[in-house]
Amino acid sequence: MTNDPTRLEFRDPARGSELLTRLEHVVERAGRRISVMHVCGSHEQALARYGLRTSLPRGLRVVMGPGCPVCVTDAPEVDAAIAVASRGVHVVTYGDMLGVPGQSISLEDARSAGARVSVVYSALQAVEMARRSTDAVVFFATGFETTAVATAAVLDAQPPANFFVLSAHKYVPPAMEVVAASPDARIEGFLAAGNAAIITGYGLFEPFAAEHGLPVVVAGFEPLDILAGLIRLVELAVEGRAEVVNAYPRCVTRDGNRPALAKLFKVFERRDGEWRGIATIAGGDLRLRREYAAWDAREHFDLAPIADAPEASELAGKCRCGAIMAGSAEPSDCALFGKECRPDSPRGACMVSSEGACRIWHQYGLGLRSERELSTLRVRESSA
Amino acid sequence: MIREKGTVELKHGAGGPAMRELVKSLLVERLPREAALAATAVGPEDLDDGAAIPFGDRFLVITTDAHVVKPIFFPGGDIGRLAVSGVVNDLAMMGATEVIGLTSSVIIEEGFPLVSLERIRQSMRETSLEASAFVLTGDTKVMARGELDGIVLSTSGVGLAQRVVRDAGLRAGDAIVITGSVGDHGLAVLSARHQLGLEGDLRSDVAPLNGLVRVALGAGGEAVHALKDPTRGGVTGALVEMAQKAKLGIVLDESAIPLTAAARAAAQILGIDPLGVANEGKALLSVEADAIRPILAALRAHPLGAQAAVIGRVVSDHPGEVLLDTGFGHRRLFERDAEAIPRIC
């Protein structure tokens, strides 16, 4: 791993060690167990990818909340995309969504059975595919507000008539409200998603912090960013200060990216929506406005599930993704975790998505062994 | 597990646990236990890179490989170079660096351009010269348009080895060595296949490694305890398999893993772990600690081994598990059943 700040890499392990020491002391001085929540799959990815979870102080619990857009895309929404694809229409989507099961099968399963499903890396690529084809191309658009901005940009640029968007985009701030209002979670502060805040600005967290009496720290995604953000967040939580701190100033401002936000809400409107396994989140879904109906897949295609779709899996009832995403349960609390539900045979979205809590826990063996065993895995001492 | 759907799925060809399960249950477990198996030193149940049969004072090593890569021409190589390198490398990973001969079976879709076929054959010839491994016989079939996607190459190889090197031979205390940069082939092909518009020096490393392995074995001899090339499934897949077979643990140091700038950038943009994608011109060695210096020197003196490095150690803790020290903590490396796909999250 390189560590070159001129390439915006902030990964100096020596500095990381110092920040970890600081975090340990801040948590120690709290004298109690502190639980904080982050709401961004990329934060969870970074925590896992840099191995930070194996180094965080024992007294600090960093819970992943409903921050995985793949996980919270509701089963009927996935099934709608599958229905369109299974009826012979070319559906394109981000790679993250391919393996997520709807009620029973995933887009990947539909593809194995003959449906036309392709992966795109960008909404622009999806439009390009439509331009080069005479057939309809339906872009199954998932992701939170940062990603929705890209979809808005392509729709605003008058794409071809054979390009359609099936929007399953979601908007995070209302979900934070639901979690904050829930008595189960015992969360003392939020680490807010840095890149979403680039778009929305951090100002919108101020009324949230005041209303719920909880601090919010906006953090970036480099390992040093995360450690710095956690230090500030725990300090605020311990001191009972319900403030908003921007720990990612190189990217985030108070007002955010106004033109991008304007474009987002020019194309999309907020509606109440089902967040898979969690609840109805008021204003949590982003759907195309009437002005963009010409490109709205919901207006043009039959989204009803296909007649011979397999029955919903009986295991679906035992899946605890919802509680896990809300932060009120951990992957190891689910009876299926590590047994019927594994990365190679996922039952719920949290195990499919590379950002799902269950997938990430399984990946580094958490919940599959006791805390005591994990603590003995001090890599440096054990290497020969 | 394989009975879930009743149909073959992509994961059954991805080089991971699902594929091994399929091979074991449909092939290995149903082979007649008599005859052929009694004669092998390394046989089908070992799921190694090839089979080894005692042959006088040496071992005859045989292997076979099929190639269906898309796109067939990619930065750094093509399906022809892959076919020859793949099978030469499978032989080399068993210790058979002297290749007696190759066979080449090709199945072509009607309508496939002859110009492309000539290009593929030329590439195979060039790679054969590099490796001193020549196609001595083969077969050609054509299927009607639409019945096959382009071209499939199936290549077999026969070699001789003084000593068979298994992929299960890890010993606690060994150093894990990689012969060069990680992830080049997988990332180059993925980028080309999905037309991701990445410009730069991202190219496959596809190359025959018998010469490189020969110098390593020459320098280290029996101190080379295990060999494996990290093809499908990447370095992660190969090391997890080696650790599981040897019932030992492996700890890797992320800062020691060689990466080209192009691979590092592509991996970051695509959200893909370079440790999980295929390499077609690299080898992993498990070597006795005392022999690291001469082996590294020999590797680095060879054009294909200039970036060779020690990337980790074999330990007796956490048997079957591979851990990566990131400098900020550690994470466990897991095999995947699926091909890596670019992610946005």
Add this chain to the structure above:
Amino acid sequence: MCLGVPGKIVEVDDLVAKVDFWGVCRDVALHVVDEPVAVGDYVLVHVGFAIRRIPPEDIAQTLEFYRELVEEEATEAAEEARRS
């Protein structure tokens, strides 16, 4: 949700910039970035769109922030030592 990748602009042509990611280059759309960008600028890219121009002076500011946090630790530790 947020895979944001930083890069440096090497060419600009109307709404498309060629961005160097220190190993590979890729075209990036400029439809949603909220200020004009020029060759040499750092941008943060998400799903093929630049979403933020990162001021180069912020790099030093970021390093300074980490240093301050560590300084605070040293200061607090010294105070505790004095008190005990």
